[in-house]
Amino acid sequence: MTLEKETPTLRTxxxxxxSALSTGTRPPRPGPLSTSMAFGxxxxxxxxxVPEQLFDVTVFPVMITLLFTYLFGGALAGSPRDYIQFLLxxxxxxxxxxxxxxxxVTLNTDIQKGVFDRFRSLPIWRPSALVGMLLGDAFxxxxxxxxxxxxxxxxxxxxxxxxxGVVAAVALLLLFAFSFGWIWTFLSLVLRTPNAVMxxxxxxxxxxxFGSNIFVDxxxxxxxxxxxxxxxxxxxxxxxxxxLMAGTATSAEVLMVLVxxxxxxxxxxxxxxxxxxxxR
Amino acid sequence: MTxxxxxxxxxxxxxxxxxxxxxxxxxxxxxxxxxxLGPNGAGKTTTIRMLATLLRPDGGxxxxxxxxxxxxxxxxxxxxxxxxxxxxxxxxLTGLENLVLVARLLGYSRSGARRRAAELLxxxxxxxxxxxxxxxxxxxxxxxIDIAASIVVTPELIFLDEPTTGLDPRSRNQVWDIIRAMxxxxxxxxxxxxxxxxxxxxxxxxxxxxxxxxxxEGTPGQLKASVGSGALHVRVRHPEDRPxxxxxxxRALGAEVLVASDPAALSATVESSAPAMRAxxxxxxxxxxxxxxxxxxxxxxxxxxxxxxxxxxxxxxxxTDLTEGAA
Numbered sequence: 001m002t003l004e005k006e007t008p009t010l011r012t013x014x015x016x017x018x019s020a021l022s023t024g025t026r027p028p029r030p031g032p033l034s035t036s037m038a039f040g041x042x043x044x045x046x047x048x049x050v051p052e053q054l055f056d057v058t059v060f061p062v063m064i065t066l067l068f069t070y071l072f073g074g075a076l077a078g079s080p081r082d083y084i085q086f087l088l089x090x091x092x093x094x095x096x097x098x099x100x101x102x103x104x105v106t107l108n109t110d111i112q113k114g115v116f117d118r119f120r121s122l123p124i125w126r127p128s129a130l131v132g133m134l135l136g137d138a139f140x141x142x143x144x145x146x147x148x149x150x151x152x153x154x155x156x157x158x159x160x161x162x163x164x165g166v167v168a169a170v171a172l173l174l175l176f177a178f179s180f181g182w183i184w185t186f187l188s189l190v191l192r193t194p195n196a197v198m199x200x201x202x203x204x205x206x207x208x209x210f211g212s213n214i215f216v217d218x219x220x221x222x223x224x225x226x227x228x229x230x231x232x233x234x235x236x237x238x239x240x241x242x243x244l245m246a247g248t249a250t251s252a253e254v255l256m257v258l259v260x261x262x263x264x265x266x267x268x269x270x271x272x273x274x275x276x277x278x279x280r
Numbered sequence: 281m282t283x284x285x286x287x288x289x290x291x292x293x294x295x296x297x298x299x300x301x302x303x304x305x306x307x308x309x310x311x312x313x314x315x316x317l318g319p320n321g322a323g324k325t326t327t328i329r330m331l332a333t334l335l336r337p338d339g340g341x342x343x344x345x346x347x348x349x350x351x352x353x354x355x356x357x358x359x360x361x362x363x364x365x366x367x368x369x370x371x372x373l374t375g376l377e378n379l380v381l382v383a384r385l386l387g388y389s390r391s392g393a394r395r396r397a398a399e400l401l402x403x404x405x406x407x408x409x410x411x412x413x414x415x416x417x418x419x420x421x422x423x424x425i426d427i428a429a430s431i432v433v434t435p436e437l438i439f440l441d442e443p444t445t446g447l448d449p450r451s452r453n454q455v456w457d458i459i460r461a462m463x464x465x466x467x468x469x470x471x472x473x474x475x476x477x478x479x480x481x482x483x484x485x486x487x488x489x490x491x492x493x494x495x496x497e498g499t500p501g502q503l504k505a506s507v508g509s510g511a512l513h514v515r516v517r518h519p520e521d522r523p524x525x526x527x528x529x530x531r532a533l534g535a536e537v538l539v540a541s542d543p544a545a546l547s548a549t550v551e552s553s554a555p556a557m558r559a560x561x562x563x564x565x566x567x568x569x570x571x572x573x574x575x576x577x578x579x580x581x582x583x584x585x586x587x588x589x590x591x592x593x594x595x596x597x598x599x600t601d602l603t604e605g606a607a
Contacts, residue, residue: 014461016403021465023399024434026358027387038384046372049413118368118429121332123358124385278336 032125039119039132044139056102057144061095065151068215076216081156088152089169089241090214093234095148096141096177097209101201103137104184108194120276127273134181138174145170161247169244172257176237179261182268189275208234233260285310285345285437285468286331292339293326300326302492303340308470308485310436313463315483315500316472317580323492324472328439331470332362345436361435363426363443371415375406375425378414382432400428404458420451427458437468444478456482476580486580490588504577506586511547511578512556517569519543525568532559538582544571549578 030038047053068091073080107130110116119129149157149166159166183204188197211225212234218226229235236256243249286308293301301323308314316324329335331344333353341348347355362368369378376397383393401410404424409417414425423443430438440459444452459469459482473479479486480500488496488503496503512533516525526537526546533555537548550556556575563570 014457014464017458017461018465020400020403021431021434021462021467024396024431026433027389027392029358030385030387034387035385038381041384042370042373042377042381045377046370049372049374113371114364114368115370116368117329117334117362117364118382119385120334121357121360121362122382122385123354128385 029123032128032131035124035128036131036135039129040135041132043133043136047136047139054140054143057099057140058147060099061144061148062151064095064098065091065148066155069155072215084152084155084157086242087215088148088157089245090212090238092145092148092152092169093173093238093241094209094214096144096173097180097234098205099141099144100137100177100181101184101198101205103134103181104188104197104201105194107133107185108188108191108197111188112194126277127269130182130185130272130276134178134185137181138178141174141177142170145173159245159247161245161249165244165247165249168249169241172240172244172254173237176233176257176261179264182265182272186268186272186275189272208232213238233257233264236260283310284308284343286314286342286470288327288331288340288342290340291327291330291337291342293323293330293335294338299492301330301337304489304492304494306487306494308468310468311463311466312484313459313469313471313482315479315486316470316489317474317476317479317483317486317584318472318489319474322489324489325441326492327489328362328441328470328472332360332439333357334362359436361430361433361438363423363430363438363440369414369422369426369429372413374411374413375401375417375421376410378425378429379432382429386433388432396432400432404428405454418451420447420454423447423451423455424458427455431462431467434465435467437470438462440469440471442472442474444473444475452478476584480580488584488587496583496587500580501577503580503583506583510550510552510556510575511582512550512559513545513547513572513574513576514560514563514570515542515544515572516546516563517544517571521568522546524566525563528562528566528568529559532562538585540581547579547582549582550575 065088069080069084069087072087073083077083077086116129120126149170161169184197184201187200191197191200211228212232213229214234218229218235221229236253237260240249240253240257243253284307286306288304288306291301291304291306292299304323304327306327316327318324326335330337331342331349333349333356336350341350343349344356345359347359349356369375370381373381379397379400380393383396384390388396398407398410401407404427406421406425406428409421414422417425427440427443443459444455447455456478459471462469469482471479471482483500485497485499486503487494496506498506512529514525514529516522522539522544526539529546529548530537533548533550535548535550537546539546548559553575560570560573
């Protein structure tokens with residue numbers, strides 16, 4: 001019965017529709033940045049309307065930071081307080097990388113609802129819908145990073161690289177996460193259901209995050225695992241993060257992460273866009 | 281330079297070896313409404329998705345407003361708009377936000393986008409719902425916000441894919457009003473529908489499509505004329521009389537009798553009025569009370585039966601049978 005309340009406004013005014021049509025002249029075509037930002041705005045609006053979705057970037061990071069610090073701290077470094085000094089840059093990477101997989105799940109859900117048909121039918125720079133979405137995610141990753149860093153500081157983490165080092169570390173992490181996100185955009189276009197995307201994402205993320213230097217120094221690992229850890233881009237990222245936060249990063253360490261980011265975008269960007277253009 | 285809005289030649293789309301669109305040849309002139317009529321699974325939506333550059337054809341060519349949909353996809357996108365069968369606006373945003381987003385994507389400034397969005401919400405009778413999330417909208421409101429999002433910039437051609445499926449009669453009339461307004465403003469409309477009366481009401485020309493092919497084309501009048509010169513529609517007072525009435529009418533006219541979904545109604549094609557009058561008096565003579573009868577042009581239902589040998593999905597329920605024609 002609530003519908004009936006709308007009756008006065010429900011009647012479509014043919015004259016008004018007609019005049020709205022006559023004023024719909026086309027403005028100059030917007031550039032890639034502007035359309036990407038518009039999609040970023042859409043992502044932020046969605047957070048505003050459904051703030052519950054920030055659960056995974058607040059509670060989850062707190063959980064893993066506390067869990068791993070107190071689980072391993074005593075055994076690996078003598079005390080949790082000593083361990084957090086080693087672990088924090090790594091657990092920051094772990095937390096954010098695990099959250100990136102929601103990008104794929106969200107995109108897959110979006111596509112199933114049909115809203116992407118509208119976006120794909122607009123005369124805009126094609127990747128902007130996905131770029132904008134990843135930009136919106138960068139906001140979520142910033143929240144997660146802030147939560148982990150804040151908690152780390154409380155339980156004893158002291159970055160010798162100072163504020164500048166920490167800010168640089170977070171910026172580098174956001175860049176890498178943006179690049180890493182293209183794996184998920186590709187997967188979400190290839191796989192049929194959000195559940196399938198989730199499943200495959202876990203299979204990719206688990207070996208890359210745990211098979212790295214996040215939790216322990218690889219020196220005690222068997223040779224084959226050391227070899228994997230050596231080439232794992234997540235390890236390179238963690239090394240650079242540790243360096244930046246300690247104020248000891250070399251440009252080679254940072255460059256390595258930049259190269260990996262470029263490779264990820266260079267490979268999965270075009271794969272994603274090919275899939276995106278083809279339709280289903 | 282061609283003056284056609286849409287021109288396709290042997291357009292084909294195949295899913296897992298099953299053709300969904302099986303060589304469609306279409307020529308749609310600019311202006312007015314072109315109806316694309318067929319049952320579920322006939323290939324209507326697949327064709328539209330190819331014409332709107334959302335899907336790449338597997339064979340044949342298609343030009344929209346003179347531009348090739350594969351090689352000049354971007355030019356096509358600049359001139360057309362699409363309103364999908366399932367409202368393709370973002371249901372997690374408000375009506376206003378949806379329209380502002382589309383306006384921004386089309387190049388409006390921040391303030392210009394807000395102004396345009398407000399103007400459209402007003403024209404579509406949605407101003408009061410502008411700050412409500414679209415997922416809280418009723419079916420009719422959703423369809424209107426979706427159409428509004430399609431005309432933020434006035435398109436030369438708009439694809440309306442089953443815009444009234446599942447709507448109540450009042451909302452359906454509103455959508456019809458909007459379509460007429462668009463035509464009045466000079467936009468060409470390609471309308472797919474499985475409602476025969478909708479095509480009859482709105483379309484200047486109709487392509488009837490079944491199993492991925494165009495099986496007939498013409499004005500509604502021509503399509504009706506191809507079936508017979510006229511039709512006799514009869515409603516009996518008591519539905520249980522209908523089988524007997526059908527027999528009597530069939531005998532009197534020497535023609536096949538079609539029974540509609542209305543349990544008391546039947547119809548048949550007739551050549552002239554005299555045999556029709558005889559059939560009616562024969563019914564009365566046999567003691568069957570006729571509640572209503574009329575002599576007129578055949579309905580598109582009858583056209584569809586004559587063309588395909590089976591009935592189109594009709595009635596007020598949106599068809600739920602997805603097995604037919606689906607791969």
